[in-house]
Amino acid sequence: MDDILLAGAASDVCLRLPEPVDRGTLRRLVGEAQERLTAAGLRPGGAVALRLPPSLAYVAHLLATWRAGAQAVLLDHRLTDHEVDRALHRLHPQVVVAPVRTGGGALRVFVDVTAGVRPWSDRPAGSPHAVIQLSSGSTGPSKVIGRTAEDLVAEVRRYTQIDGVARPGERIILLPSMVHVLGLVGGLLYGLHAGVELCPPERLSGDAVLAAVAAQDTPATVLGVPFHIGLLASTVPSGPLPQLARMTTGGELVPTAVARAFTDRYGVPLGNMYGMTEVGVIGTDLYGRHRPAIAPAPGIRVRERDGELWVSCPANPYVGLADPTRWADGWLHTRDAGVVDPDTGLVTIRGRLDSQVSVGGLKVDLTEVEATVAGLPGVTAAVVVWDDGISAYVQHDGALTEDTLDRLLAERLAGFKRPRALHLLDQLPRTTTGKLVRSVPALREAVS
Template sequence: MDRSAGNSTLDDAAWVDDVLLAGPSTDVCFRLPEPVDRGTLRRLVGEAQARLAEGGLRPGGAAALRLPPSLAYVVNLLATWRSGAQAILLDHRLTDHEVERALERLTPQVVVAPVRSGPGALKVFVDVTEGITAHSDRPAGSSHAVIQLSSGSTGPSKVIGRSAASLVAEVRRYTRIDGVALPGERIILLPSMVHVLGLVGGLLYGLHARITLVAPDRLSGDAVLAAVAADDSPATVLGVPFHIGLLASTRSAGPLPQLRRMTTGGELVPAAVVAAFTDRFGVPLGNMYGMTEVGVIGTDLYGRHRPAIAPAPGIEVRESATGELWVSCPESPYVGLSDPDRWSDGWLHTRDAGTVDPDTGLVAVRGRLDSQVSVGGMKVDLTEVEATLAGLPGVGAAVVVYDAGITAYVQPDGPLSEEVLEKLIAERLAGYKRPRTLHLLDRLPRTITGKLVRSTEALRAAAP
């Protein structure tokens, strides 16, 4: 049976051994910082599988994992899939109320959560002892291998399901992307493994390609660079724009010949930040564009096309008549949602504005589709206004929305007054593009994955 051809189901759990756990027992797959080899990982997964069965998990059922980044999370995730069951991934930073709402809707057979944790402040991987609690006797509500909740940066979270075949296809897609880490190399893994970049681009691809996944001792720039320097093998730092700031905060860094590149997902990185990073470390700052629904959509890992990206192998991107980017997606990824404005006829509607170059196929992402507004009959792209504000001296981050007029929410990076900010804006933007209202916030609201929240209601609530 060709398990890469789309035949993997919940009842056919051998894909975990075939695609993720295969390889010599002595191969080191994690450094946390202690090494964990494949033989040890296979044993731990088998033991967790037995505990899950004893707790009430059955083939065709579902296990909700509410665990922080940890070896326990990895082991229970793989054990759930190996049991022929669905894994529901609940970010450990969700509130009890949010978790309860998710459990009421998804009705897993068991919930796996910490009963004891070691010191966790600023730790990338936490030492966790997990407990298993029976929750229901129902089978999984769908045949998806994994259920994830969207980050909800522009509205309520969506429930998104992906099949085992979809995960396997994406893992194999990574092997065909020029610039990803190669077998025998290391990935310094910073993003959460509950969300798609850390889950597939880090954990699953690393296991499949026999790449050592390294968790720095602490979530700090110095600790990340120390993790890179701890071994002679080439290293790729995988993270989100927030992590670039961590590296920039380091006071000094000697030569790091092991560092090959940093790859970021999530929001587009401002050009000034890219230049500062590449000048300091002398390696490319690569970019990935993707969505929870389909995983990686496109990449620019050498920084050659910034801000455009090249579609990932096997992914088609289309520019609709309204300027929205559509991405090939054979089946609807949404659980309990039938909305042709999100998915129809094999195409995911990204809600992102963009263009596809007919000659090169390169995709330029312009921002949210609803970022185009009319002011006095003039078209204004709120993405342009936001990028201009974010690049001003003294500005740490900015979000621009249309709320009865162009409204800007700004997080200063040091002393900054509205008067100074308005003067800087006036020097760079035409009058019709300037924000009608400015709000200075100590901290802009972000999702649990670190993305800036663009919900007008949430921003209003955060303003003084």
């Protein structure tokens, strides 16, 4: 990976945090991080669990892991200790990297981190992948996703062929987390490879994002998720922004009214990317010409089978799983509903076929949330649905309160996964065969 990520002149600036970080400095930091990992017991073929917020320390330890010939297990820093502990016991990394000090405040996009490196096990990595990413259902086998170095390199090179991405000498104003695929590959890895400066704003506010755009004269692409578009659409610029080239969003399709508010305010294209953790970028519409459709990314094939989108994926991306309902014969079954135009090849996504939803651009599996709720003391049955937000309907033993339930969930689920509405019932509705009813109107009626 070094040859496509860390090549270039030592004086070339690759990150602005907001102080510039050149490639020579980054190479030094990567070397120092590799020494710490090795001293903690990391060996080639092992794995490193990174539980760091977006930071220079995260970047250095990620690249050091790969330079050491090891696998990087990416753990969202917002996960609870309970969730992280379950992931570590499943994946058995040799080394864990976590903060011993964090500064800068909760709204900082990149934070000042002092990383602690500690040994965890002496096992080799459980698979040959370069990176392991955990989707929302990370405690189940189908939610542990691996990608090889070759696969990541191929996606980085795919980005270079997409019309509308930032080019060498330009900037990416990076908003999404680098633990997840859009920020990791579309931001960090592509930027390092292509010579595009990564410039996170100092804070996650509309004014701070616009200040990052205006800080230099070179063209800037804002990369984010729908939440960030709403943030900018509601922010009034203090003056002209000739540097702003476009904004590109991943995740669910932006509501038409929000998209119109953004383009009316800034007068630049609002692009859309569609992708999955398993394969990375699948399709794009970076000029906003085909909304709501997207064009398949170079080298990606998309087909529709019985209303479901299938995407070309040469190898099974799921670690420890051979599930033909998710992947078979070189095709990933996305569980997204959609259609492929036979004449243009454009793809229109209609929504999820399964229980996965998007909260602020982050994927949440309602099945995992439901299993967590159902496993709590005092809960006898639970149904979790999407009803303008994650809602949990809970049958209890009579002693449970909403405050206690909320506290228990806060210990076990990251904030973006937790139900926004909790409903305690003496009896959940069931079908005549005894199955729990999942109809939202029926559940609402049971509450009323």
